[in-house]
Amino acid sequence: MSTVLGCIADDFTGATDLAGLLARSGVRVSLRIGVPTEPPSQTSPVEVIALKSRTAPVAEAVAETRAALAWLQRAGAQRFFWKYCSTFDCTDAGNIGPVAEALMADLGTDQTIYCPAFPENGRSIYMGHLFVGQQPLAESSMKDHPLTPMRDSNLMRLLTPQVTRAVGLANRLVVAQGAPALRAKLDRLKADGVAHVIVDAVADEDLHIIAEACRDMPLITGGSAVAMALPALYLADGTLSADAPKGPSPDVGKSTIVLSGSCSAMTNKQVATYVAQGAPAYQLDPLDLAKAGTHGVLAWLAAQNLTKAPLIYATADPSSVKAAQEILGIAAVGQMIENTLAACAVAARDAGARRIIVAGGETSGAVTKALGVLQLDIGAEIAPGVPWTFCMSDGKQIALTLKSGNFGTETFFADAQEKLEAP
Ligand code: ADP
Secondary structure (H helix, E strand, C coil): CCCCEEEEECCHHHHHHHHHHHHCCCCCEEEEECCCCCCCCCCCCEEEEECCCCCCCHHHHHHHHHHHHHHHHHCCCCEEEEECCCCCCCCCCCCHHHHHHHHHHHHCCCCEEEECCEHHHCEEEECCEEEECCEEHHHCHHHHCCCCCCCCCEHHHHHHHHCCCEEEEECHHHHCCCHHHHHHHHHHHHHCCEEEEEECECCHHHHHHHHHHHCCCCEEEECHHHHHCHHHHHHHCCCCCCCCCCCCCCCCCCCEEEEECCCCHHHHHHHHHHHHCCCCEEECCHHHHHHHCCHHHHHHHHCCCHHHCCEEECCCCHHHHHHHHHHHCHHHHHHHHHHHHHHHHHHHHHCCCCEEEEECHHHHHHHHHHHCCCEEEEEEEEECCEEEEEEEECCEEEEEEEECCCCCCCCHHHHHHHHHHCC
């Protein structure tokens, strides 16, 4: 079947989050890691391409995203969704704005919306300001993110330096009036030359209104929650059909490895909880790693009983992260840890691990790349936006879950394992 909705995500956990939420509709969703090298064949009605472009140089992110768009267009898609983090992770240079402008140019459209809100996970937007729970973004733990520290909560101010055309707002008061009012507001903004419109949303009802108002825009951008409302609309008018196979998850056995490279506040709690639950755990020390390499962790891993689901983590509090970054450099330490966790994933797989749990968006990108995973089938959801997925790695069937920093509750690592064991 030809693809109806083509989605591009700027990191791997974002892509699985999006694919998982879209699959809730019963529509078949395929997730591809990177832009496929082969032309489209046997595509799904909803296709998601996962990139690792969030912190890539702008030109590289733009080129990769345009290649993904071209592939999705060849698959037949005419509507597109550009997915970034619900905490609008970016730097002053991008990549959210430059990528959106490049996609708009390729699609010949002169307006798009930006709606990273995800009320179910505590992300809401009011008067263009993004909140994480009750805190403005810049007061949340995102202010200390290792790669994209968010120091402003105002999405218009964050986006403006990244784009060449005008940025505007459709606020909650307009959204609350319903889809026709929002549509009219977008048209007025377009007539005034506003190409980039931040749209407020504080509750799921807002997202439904936004999806309805924007369903026929060539390009929508935002977090996964606003996209989740789209399949129901396309199902209702017959554009899509619910055809996802509902078969049981494949049984991959119990050998498990947990890898955590996220330093988010929630991941810190999840690691502490899992360690307190008695899981075997190895903490990576960036300075040690820089000096002595991966020998220590790989030797520890080789000695583990994988049915006990051991954890290897670099997860640390903001002051430790900062200390390591000051000595080794931000990019270098991030890369070194990502490479180490990726090497651990491969070693664990070769030692028999068939369930791989990964925390951290960038970390997940490095792990899936090292595992040589190209396509994932979406399975049961462990937490909102975090599904189990099933894929092949080195000829073996693997269950893989990729959790972005702040997702899941404190018991996530144990929850994930239970979910696979549930009848
Ligand atoms: P999240 O989903 O929370 O954003 P990511 O994996 O995307 O997690 O980003 C976390 C980044 O922080 C990665 O590049 C990772 O290698 C790096 N990192 C992890 N642990 C440490 C640490 N102890 N010190 C410095 N950087 C770290």
